[in-house]
Amino acid sequence: AQSVTQLGSHVSVSEGALVLLRCNYSSSVPPYLFWYVQYPNQGLQLLLKYTSAATLVKGINGFEAEFKKSETSFHLTKPSAHMSDAAEYFCAVAPPRYGGSQGNLIFGKGTKLSVKP
Amino acid sequence: NAGVTQTPKFQVLKTGQSMTLQCAQDMNHEYMSWYRQDPGMGLRLIHYSVGAGITDQGEVPNGYNVSRSTTEDFPLRLLSAAPSQTSVYFCASSFTGEGYTFGSGTRLTVV
Numbered sequence: 001a002q003s004v005t006q007l008g009s010h011v012s013v014s015e016g017a018l019v020l021l022r023c024n025y026s027s028s029v030p031p032y033l034f035w036y037v038q039y040p041n042q043g044l045q046l047l048l049k050y051t052s053a054a055t056l057v058k059g060i061n062g063f064e065a066e067f068k069k070s071e072t073s074f075h076l077t078k079p080s081a082h083m084s085d086a087a088e089y090f091c092a093v094a095p096p097r098y099g100g101s102q103g104n105l106i107f108g109k110g111t112k113l114s115v116k117p
Numbered sequence: 118n119a120g121v122t123q124t125p126k127f128q129v130l131k132t133g134q135s136m137t138l139q140c141a142q143d144m145n146h147e148y149m150s151w152y153r154q155d156p157g158m159g160l161r162l163i164h165y166s167v168g169a170g171i172t173d174q175g176e177v178p179n180g181y182n183v184s185r186s187t188t189e190d191f192p193l194r195l196l197s198a199a200p201s202q203t204s205v206y207f208c209a210s211s212f213t214g215e216g217y218t219f220g221s222g223t224r225l226t227v228v
Contacts, residue, residue: 009157034216043121043207043219044160090159104150104175105217109159 002027004093006108014116019063019078021111023091026072033074034092034105035065044090050074061085086115119143123208123220130198130227138193138223140208146218148211149191153177153204154222160207166191167213198227 007022025031032051036044048059055067061084065076074091091108124139142149150165162175166185180202182194191210195202205224209217 036219041222043221044209044217045219046216049216104162104165107152107160109157 002031002093002095002106004091004106004108006089006091006111008111009109010112010114012114012116013081015083016080019076019081019085019113021076021089021091021113023065023074023076023108024072025074025091025093027093027095029095030069032094033065033067034094035059035063035074035076036090036092036107037061038088038090038110040087047076047089081113081115083115083117086113088112121208121210121218121220123206123223125223126221127224128226130195130225132198132200132227134198136195136198138195138206138208138225140191140193140220141189142191142208142210142218143189144210144218145188146210146212147188148213149185150175150209150217151181151183151191151193152207152209154207155204163193163206195225200227203227 004025034049035047037047038044047063048057050057050067058064063078088110090110092105094105121142147168151163152160154160161177164183166172169188172183203226205222207222208220211217
């Protein structure tokens with residue numbers, strides 16, 4: 001069975017500081033991994049995804065994540081936080097070719113990012 | 118190309134009432150799903166469909182029905198609303214193995 005754990009339900013950083021949002025997964029097979037962002041009163045938007053190609057994945061808005069199999073981690077980072085990054089971030093895991101009988105996307109409980117001026 | 122469209126955006130129901138949450142996508146995605154989002158719980162899968170005429174249960178299916186008569190539409194029916202169903206509901210669609218596209222959500226309150 002697959003699961004994902006996001007460490008820290010709330011993270012606060014200053015504008016211009018490094019953003020680090022932690023995600024650890026468990027999976028019996030090499031998984032696909034995703035980060036989504038949710039702005040207030042909106043749906044989820046895909047930030048980036050790992051599908052067993054390059055271990056360092058670059059996404060939108062300057063975010064990137066590194067897949068580390070030895071640590072079963074997929075942490076999300078951004079070198080310099082901007083006020084517009086304030087949102088809730090969700091890590092998700094799925095088996096390859098997910099969807100329906102191949103398994104479904106399993107979400108973490110989310111990390112709310114606050115950015116202080 | 119509208120993506121995933123959910124209606125209504127807001128709804129208040131009385132306990133015991135029934136209603137249908139609508140979801141439509143115009144990307145010819147074969148896979149569609151319904152999630153509910155509750156504070157501190159992340160997103161939990163209610164029902165999903167891998168194509169027209171095929172549906173299956175997710176993690177929290179009780180109290181909900183779905184059908185998939187066309188590729189485009191995947192309505193979610195609440196049979197007899199309960200306060201525990203107060204939540205934000207998201208519909209999502211994708212090609213198998215690709216990232217999900219989410220709708221903007223339906224905020225449901227059951228009183």
